[in-house]
Amino acid sequence: MDIATILGMVTGFGLVGYAIMxxxxxxxxxxxxxxxxxxxxxxxxxxxHYPLDQFLGAITVAKKAFLVKLPEPAKVIExxxxxxxxxxxxxxxxxxxxxADSKDPFLKKGxxxxxxxxxxxxxxxxxDIEIQYLKDRHKSGAxxxxxxxxxxxxxxxxxxxIGLVAMLQNMDDPSTIGPSMAVALLTTFYGALLANLLxxxxxxxxxxxxxxxxxxxxxxxxxxxxxxxGDNPRIVEQRLNSFLAPKKRTExxx
Numbered sequence: 001m002d003i004a005t006i007l008g009m010v011t012g013f014g015l016v017g018y019a020i021m022x023x024x025x026x027x028x029x030x031x032x033x034x035x036x037x038x039x040x041x042x043x044x045x046x047x048x049h050y051p052l053d054q055f056l057g058a059i060t061v062a063k064k065a066f067l068v069k070l071p072e073p074a075k076v077i078e079x080x081x082x083x084x085x086x087x088x089x090x091x092x093x094x095x096x097x098x099x100a101d102s103k104d105p106f107l108k109k110g111x112x113x114x115x116x117x118x119x120x121x122x123x124x125x126x127x128d129i130e131i132q133y134l135k136d137r138h139k140s141g142a143x144x145x146x147x148x149x150x151x152x153x154x155x156x157x158x159x160x161x162i163g164l165v166a167m168l169q170n171m172d173d174p175s176t177i178g179p180s181m182a183v184a185l186l187t188t189f190y191g192a193l194l195a196n197l198l199x200x201x202x203x204x205x206x207x208x209x210x211x212x213x214x215x216x217x218x219x220x221x222x223x224x225x226x227x228x229x230g231d232n233p234r235i236v237e238q239r240l241n242s243f244l245a246p247k248k249r250t251e252x253x254x
Contacts, residue, residue: 005065005205012197034159034186038194041155042148049147054140061141065205070212073219074248077240080223083111084233092227106130106217110224120228127221131214138210142203149199156191160184219243 020029047055086094092115099111109130113123163184167177219240226236241249 002066002068002205008201009197016193016197029186029189031182031186034183034190037159037162037183037187038152038155038190041158042151042191042194045151045155046144046148050144055144057137058141058144061138061206062145062202064138064209064213065202068209068213070209070216073215073244076216076219077223077237077244077249080220080227080240081233081237083223084227084231084236087227088230088233095227104220107220107224110220111227114224114228118228120225123228124221124225127217127224131217131221134217135210135214138206138213142206142210145199145203145206149195149203152195152199153188153191156188159187159191163187215243 017026020026050058083095083098086098095111096115099108102108106127110123110127113126118126161184163180163182167180167184170177170180222240222243223236226239231239
């Protein structure tokens with residue numbers, strides 16, 4: 001569970017809701033017609049822009065903004081060093097048992113390729129494809145939410161125009177002016193709220209998560225390649241530490 005994402009959404013929507021409640025009241029900002037224009041229009045525009053499978057896939061990817069807990073890069077380095085030392089002492093075949101209970105499919109795939117005797121170049125090519133696919137998948141999800149962040153205010157403007165047209169056409173009936181103005185203003189409000197408190201932040205968090213997960217996989221790939229090549233564990237440690245900022249690196253061991 002990503003506390004920052006949950007805390008940010010609760011804080012953002014909570015403070016906006018509180019400001020509404022101490023002002024005109026929550027019901028003054030509830031309008032079904034405006035919601036249909038903004039939410040329905042945004043979803044419709046997104047479906048026109050992207051294939052259905054990518055749109056549905058973005059919903060799955062969005063879970064990473066809330067639920068995914070990635071291992072610390074330093075922990076990944078420690079694990080790869082442990083594998084390197086074990087392979088040096090007991091032989092690389094011993095790693096097959098070491099990864100039996102691992103829940104990381106990327107790690108298991110890399111180590112299994114090394115255990116099976118694949119040459120380092122083939123292992124690197126296979127794992128690079130996996131990493132690139134991960135980046136592409138996350139990039140697609142982030143771009144969909146960024147597109148929705150652009151559509152929502154635009155649909156809010158459309159709703160504003162609809163409300164203004166309805167108001168101007170019924171100027172002789174004062175009772176219709178209020179509801180028409182509500183549609184005109186609330187659609188803009190909904191569009192700006194969804195764009196700035198939901199879609200844009202989600203897109204940004206997914207990009208950040210993608211970079212984090214790609215770093216973990218790149219560390220794993222480099223560790224597997226070093227183990228496959230039979231590198232000294234100290235060289236493995238230095239090689240993997242080069243991916244991290246100095247303050248985050250593991251301590252070098254004698």
